Amino acid sequence: MILSDADILRRLEDGDLVVEPLDDPDIQIQPASVDLRLGREFLEFQHANIPCIHPNSEQEVADYVEETVVDDDDEFILHPGDFVLGTTYERVEIPDDLIAHVEGRSSLGRLAIVVHATAGLADPGYQGQITLELSNLGTAPVALSPGMRISQLTFTELKTPADRPYGEERGSKYQGQKGPQASKIQGDREFGGDQ
Template identity: 35%
Template sequence: MRLCDQDIEKYILKRKIIIDPTPKIDKITGLTIDIHLSNKFRVFKNFQKNVIDLKESPKIVKFALRENISDEIVINKGKSFVLKPKDFILAMTTEKISIPNNLVGWLDGRSSLARLGLMIHMTSHRIDPGWSGNIVLELFNAGKSILALSPGIAIAALSFEKLSGPSKRPYNIKSKSKYLNQSSIISSLIYKE
């Protein structure tokens, strides 16, 4: 069962869901909270190694991924990030989210942005029970127009679903919690699996 706006407000007031900065009430509608684009982006370079073979040893995959395949860019106030058609980048939310072990969060794109061709996640729209940090977005421009992305825009909506009970193994106690408490845009850590 997804939480409605009233329940989301209660969870936030009781600090069961922690969102920093705390959203204004008018940003909680129906069953979602608007979340916003930060000024940090990670752009992939055209790098030498065209294939990252995920069957290779973790050491080789780690080297391939750490081989300066991307750069973090910080956009100054009043500027926008230009996302060309068919470009893929990583971005981050302004808000830091902490979810208790009896909820799962769901990240969804905004319809108005999707109608321009902007995808905000490729597959990872689940926010695990016990997770905490800034959400990394996987932005892809599937449209035909260049999109100017301004930090601070409402980029996505977050909803919460109640689990049948508290999770026995929430994200914050797993030994392989690769992205817990992320406050910067972390590239893939698949080599840690």
């Protein structure tokens, strides 16, 4: 079952679902989703310095990215073909019996801006800000400004709560993330990590 606005409000009031700060619920809570705003931090790959990303290398992907922080009243210009990591301004807490889907907004889709390359799911138990995989699929540069509504979350209720939710207990690598986080794929067991 997908949560409606009334369901979302009830879960937010109960306190097990958290989206904060939710400064303007009337605008941010949509009929069956919650709009999330763009944060100020962006991570860009330093193309010139990357021979190739090897998921099994000692070299962490984070070493290949550079952070840009834009002022509240400034813009980040996303050029055609660019891929950068952004973040939602809000942090979320997803209860063990919900899964959240990270979606774009139609108004931005019409400008060819997408918010995830793949993997648009926030797991039951996930807590933190959402890293956005931002791309411009179009032909014109688009200015993104901090605080604009960039993404929406929809919520699906699970038949039963997850037995082993996302979180520290299972060593989940993005739990508690603040700001955009580069891939931690080196932590995968198949690449010598323990996750």
